[in-house]
Amino acid sequence: MLSDPLRKRVRHGLACLALVLAWPLQAAGPAGNVLRIGNGAEPQTLDPHKTETVDGSRIVRDLCEGLTNVSPTGQTVPGAAERWQISPDGLEYIFFLRPQARWSNGDPVVAEDFVAGLRRAADPKTGSSYAQMLEPLLNGPEVVTGKKPPEALGVEAVDDHTLLLRLRGPTPYLLGMLSHTTTFPIHRPSFARHGDQFARPGHMVCNGAYMLDQWVVQSHVRLKRNRYYWNNANTHIDTVVFYSTEDVNSELKAYRAGDLDWATGYPAVLTPWIRQNLKGELKMGPYLGISYFGYNVTRPPFKDNLKLRQALSLAIDRDVIVDKVLYTLSIPAYGWIPPGTEGVVPQTPPEAKWTQAQRLALARKLYAEAGYSQDNPAEVEIRYNTSENNKRMAVVVAAMWKQWLGVKSTLANEEWKVFLNTRKLKKKTEVFRSAWIGDYNDATTFLDIMHSTHGQNDTGWGNPRYDALLAMAAAETDAGRRRAMLEEAERILLSELPYIPLTFYVSKNLVKPWVKQWQDNILDYHYSRDMRIEGY
């Protein structure tokens, strides 16, 4: 048995050990009035007119503000403009800017800043990949392609706080579009001084709720409160840090360790575990995006072969894909426009409501009618860009086709840039993977890309009536008639099926319970100024 003094020492030792082990365990909680975000890939630029990635845009939306904002529930609300007037023919918008709005260095935000911003974004020399978004403006297409100078763009500063936008046609989604980073204003003296380098720490002057404090490339971007923001009184969080988290596994670990308050990504395969162990922290909602397989209709086997296209689409069990391949992080898609998109009621083809057995029966029938059988199977190539998820999707789809129809598939994967190239050339592709996330909340952001001349349309499909409907809708002022045209366009698309709809995206975020006032919305826009940290 231990002697008394020894026993005492053992007790002390154990107490110390317990203290040492327990001390750091109280680390679960906010780290002050700061929001720490696992932001995904490193933002390549914070220039509002050049940012193209979700991660970059997230930061820019906290730094700068457009004429309009998106409310937590996804509605368009006033931003830098407190109100507006729309002409009866829908071709002229007058925006009245908030007189008290300031840039982060105290300069007032004036209409000329917006004029400068829009002109710069549209100027081809800027090289913005979203310049096309500004085509609805008067002379938009000409400015964007360099045929006319930026000054010709239909935007004008009537006075310091009044901005006039002239459009080519009624554009019902214009107000929503004006919350997009491409339309943000620029601080002209900064731009004059630094040129394209104006979006760096030390240079950047912005008009949003936060300003740029520090950017350590590959590590983090730190924002701090902008006291000159017009609504600063209602901004609760003082500091926002966006961490660059390339590896989703590490991101999840950091979130679990309490180093992050909001994780934008995590390994999809752990979804069931997260649902069980991090109850209430997983936020999921419909998202403006579709994942699909495109058909190259310019060459066999899919050229002039509607029945084969339909058969292959019907034979896919989307419920299995959503459950097993995507871990319930998606919604099965049978149409083109995601549910919740404004401007239309998305089409639901009849097969969306059938059982898989019924779909399969029709698939087999169409397959046979197209001239294929067990002895004469269709041979199809599925091409995708190298990624674990894409591979699993392709393997599962190929397996379904093989098992239920007898189709022989080959899988081909290519590195991303190579894949994009191959898709565009349309010489090798048959079935190719693709996806599209909408730029703004209106059906046209989806319907446009299937226009016969759209650069995104790698199927090679075109339909004159479809193109015409889109053109007519762009000129239509009446909401009801416009809706009818767009819905007809979607129906044409679905009837000719130059693609296989797979799933609609779902936004997924992990948010700690002490982050309050979080709302899911279809654009997955979450401005830091709308949120607060519990206790601060």
Add this chain to the structure above:
Amino acid sequence: MALLEVDNLEISFRTPEGELRAVNGLSLEVGAGEALGVVGESGSGKSQTAMAIMGLLARNATVRGRIRFDGQDLLGLKPAQMNRIRGAQIGMVFQDPMTSLNPYLTVGTQMAEVLVQHRGMNQVAGLAESARMLEAVRIPDAARRLSQYPHELSGGMRQRVMIAMTLLCRPRLLIADEPTTALDVTVQAQILELLGELRREFGVAVMLITHDLGIVGELCERTLVMYAGQLMESGPTAQLLSRPGHPYTRGLLDSRPALDSPLDVPLAAIPGTPPDLLRLPPGCPFQPRCPQAFEACSRRPAVVERPGGVLRACHAG
């Protein structure tokens, strides 16, 4: 009591092939200030005897018997105790001067550390004493040599450095294991002469181990001849060289080529090969090769004292 007494030493090694008997019951004595030659061919166990005295045998060695130095039993000592004796009381010079000095350290460093370790001197004093010792071994320009590296010295000079290094602490006994084998003949003579002078100057006992019976005559009063780990014959060197009693000693002497031997007569060599130490026969180990072997030789001969201070282990004489 002699300075060094080795009593019935047995050294064997555990090898994967079996037990290798390197030394089989060897006894010898070295008196203070005396020079003993230990002669034998390769594998006779002479180097292992020296290593046993120094406590530097390999880990798989088993030692039996007794080694007493200045009355103290060496075999039972702990490593720390043996370290105090090695280098200070007993020094050893090795066969290959080219590789026996550390090429990465200067001569001075290697020498002075002996004094620092055993005499507690500081570096400066140690270097000074080392320079003096280098002069004693007839190395010119001693101070410069201290800052040189071994590869900057010739073979003969390196051996002198080795000798100087072992004498720094004025050991009572110096064991020289084939000190001249790797040197050319003229340098050989110089080194032997040096050893003789140093012995007189410092009063150190010398145990000179060699395979060459020819070099013991100069330096050693007494010589011991070994074969297969056993004593064959020992006695005053002059007697052994002029009137060898043991057939092996005679064979060794006969096989030495002389400058004036006729050119057309083949060299007289001892026929046969040394025995396999893993499987030693019970009798006299020289029996298979001995011209005078008879039945009695299948029993191991005892070491018998003969007139003139000679010890011999032979049934035939």
Add this chain to the structure above:
Amino acid sequence: MRRLLASIPTLLVLITLAFFMMRIAPGGPFDKERSLLPEIEAAINAAYHLDEPLWQQYLRYMGGLARGDLGPSFQYAGFSVTELIAQGFPVSLTIGLLSMLLALLVGGSAGIWAAMRQNRLGDWSVMTLSMAGISLPSYVIAPLMILLFAVTLHWLPAGGWEQGRYLDMLMPVLALALPQIAYIARLMRGSMIEVLRSNFIRTARAKGLPERQVILRHALKPAMMPILSFLGPTAAGVITGSVVIEQIFGIPGLGRYFVQAAINRDYTLVLGVVIFYGLLIVLFNFLVDLLYGALDPRVRVE
């Protein structure tokens, strides 16, 4: 000095090869899913001189290089390659150097310890552990460490780099050091065993020196030589950052650039880090040669 000058042609060949090989890969820095209008694409290409013939772009790049200008990064608009390297290198350097130091200390000691206990339990256990250390890949060990120390015990942050806080450095340095420790332990053990068989070690023992002094003063320097050969190129690789470690721990070092820049076809950034890496290898090989001379007097240039 001559050696250094002789490496300039090597570097030039390296740069030229890298330049043209990058261009062979299909796809360019500005290829995106969202296709650009031809006019905009033309404007971007003109701004970055991608519309010029290839040989002209090459000459333009080499000219800039002679002036010390590595060009702008294609992917990180607004940052120059020099800036990105200057930001990332100190981070990779810190972690790399610390891990090598740790590896030398721990691995070296373990190797010496194992050599002294050759073929006994101590030796066997060190060698087994080192085999494990070499076999376990860092992308297995690192997440496990995060899981244990950050998520479960909350002792350390799960990653990130808050201006070089020591806590942030602990796990990455350890994860990076582990395979090196293992390797150096094996090298040192083998080398030390060799050296301990030498005649001059026998002499050192015969002089009655304590075993510790025999090892440290007599055996260590010769035993270090093979490790130096190993360290030279390894150092260059380690201090330019490990892609895996930096990605998993979120360290803003150079390592990620090597892979990311190639995937993004950021030509200037790829060339920049390639040149940098090449320079470092040359430098470290030179340093190793110097160290050889410092250690082994027989090698020293007169």
